[in-house]
Amino acid sequence: MKAVVIEQFGGPEVLQYKEVPTPQPGHQEVLIKVEKTSVNYADIKNRTGKKAKGDFPIILGLDLVGTIDQLGEGVTDLTVGQRVIAFPKTGSYAEYAVASEQLTFPIPDEISLDVAAASPIVAFLSYKLLKDVGRIEAGETVLVHSAAGGVGTTAVQMAKLLGASHVFGTVGSREKFRVAYEAGADHVFTYDDFSDNILELTDGMGVDIILDSMSGKVSEASMSCLAEYGRLVHFGNSSSEVGHFKTNELHNSCRSVLGFSLGNTRKKRPELLKEAAEHVIPFLARGDLDIVIGAEFPLHEVAEAHRLIEQRQHTGKILLTV
Template sequence: MRALVCSALDGTSVGPGELDRPEPGPDEVLIEVAAAGVNFADTLIVRGQYQEKPEPPFAPGLELSGTVARIGDGVSTVAPGQRVMALTGLGAFAEYAVARQSDLFPLPDEMDFETAAGFAVTYGTAHGALRWHADLQPGETLMVHGAAGGVGLAAVECGKAMGARVIASAGGPEKLQVARDHGADDTIDYRREDLKTRMRDLTDGRGVDVVFDPVGGPVFEASLRATAWGGRLVVIGFAAGEVQQIPANILLVKNVSVHGMYWGSNRKMAPDRLAAQFAELFAWYKAGRIKPYVSKSYPLEQGAQALADLRGRKTAGKVVIRP
């Protein structure tokens, strides 16, 4: 089958090729892929910089949408021909992929394949960070960094759906407009404004209640000093390329808590969480409270370019690959 193949963990050995079509084992499902979401984690996996280091050759791709082609022994929740969204961990950038039954979610009739392809990881991460870890409450102020990216934009929308006031930071007026279009109440251009000062100014010196941070480095450090007493910061990733060291004395003095959020680990450690999570997210989607933004769709032959554009921060919202 055709696939986007990573042949070495060097970040450059990625391109269209051929792999054997997988077969579903017990409790597994073979899916004909309609579209696959591109995530920052994919750019790390092909460089050997992710938590998990698969052995090449392989097809990257954490999530997909498509149609059930075959089911393995013991599968009872879906049937051939059914439209689904799935988490794969690897393998989504291909014509066919296998997913565990527990990682499949039947699609609402209202959701198209491109939207579904980029829905699970971004909205799952945003919702889990704000609902499970930050315990975001109506009326609180939420600071979202990287707000025009896939997971950041999802956090903006989830924050609004949960009743928060949302401040969004991004680089440049076009990306800030994307954040405003999806519900941000206020915005900060980190390229020309001082984050710490603006966060304090926008909260009349009080500071923000919750920080959603997929950027890290200096962005996290500025946020920590502009967080209100009793605030919560959720670490999503380190897109800036620097893993910050957290001064515990500030946490103590301000009664601040910092939470790490690796959403993918819930597939193994707390899979029951995901079904309830997507039930709420799908309800928000059907009610028009969240409106996923897919900015670009790439054919499989341009899959390497999709990864490069995402890593280079040249995209907004979500991008997908269509095999």
């Protein structure tokens, strides 16, 4: 099969489009013929060695849409030919990928190919962050950092679906305001001035939930506009900076700082994603979530997709056609 592999860490130039052996499914696994996949910021970290280990060759890619081609031993709830989204274990920048039965989810025909390719990471993650980790309640307010990106635009919509009364967003430049507003954000700011503006708009109360994938100074500034009993959910480190919190910022105000990793959950507690799928897939089928797609590339041009994300020029999800 054709796949994109890396045999060393480095820039986009290390991505090689080449012929490799087709993987085979093991116990309670399926082989999926990949139709489309997406590029996530974690792929950049894996390519550069900031996240992945050096067990080369490596096929990148965290999610996919395709059809089941082969069942491994012990698979009981899936069938050959079924249309699915999945989080594969062998990497999705390839014509075929292997995924655990637990991390493979059938989807109805109502979900288009592009939406299905763009949605697994961003939709499942947004639901888990808000519903399970952030424990959102109807009428609460939410701040979504990086609100013009794939996760951000989806999280803004998910917050409204789950009952948020008001959703704020932050972006890296004013040119991205439009994308966040179109996703449903009520107010959008740059990272430079969000905290003071939110306090002014909330009469000094702050917001109930903050979704933070930035870290560093953005995380620190977030504490000043987090309401009493509020929850800051930290799920990424795209700034590559370290943020610091003081213990006296938490106990007296009953505020919480919480962490979540979808990647770690897929590896160690995959069963937790079943409940998310039961809600997310109907949202997608009904069109309740409008997954924002910023660009699409053929698989052999994946290096260009990586450059676009690294330069912070993209909005929404970046897709790869396999």
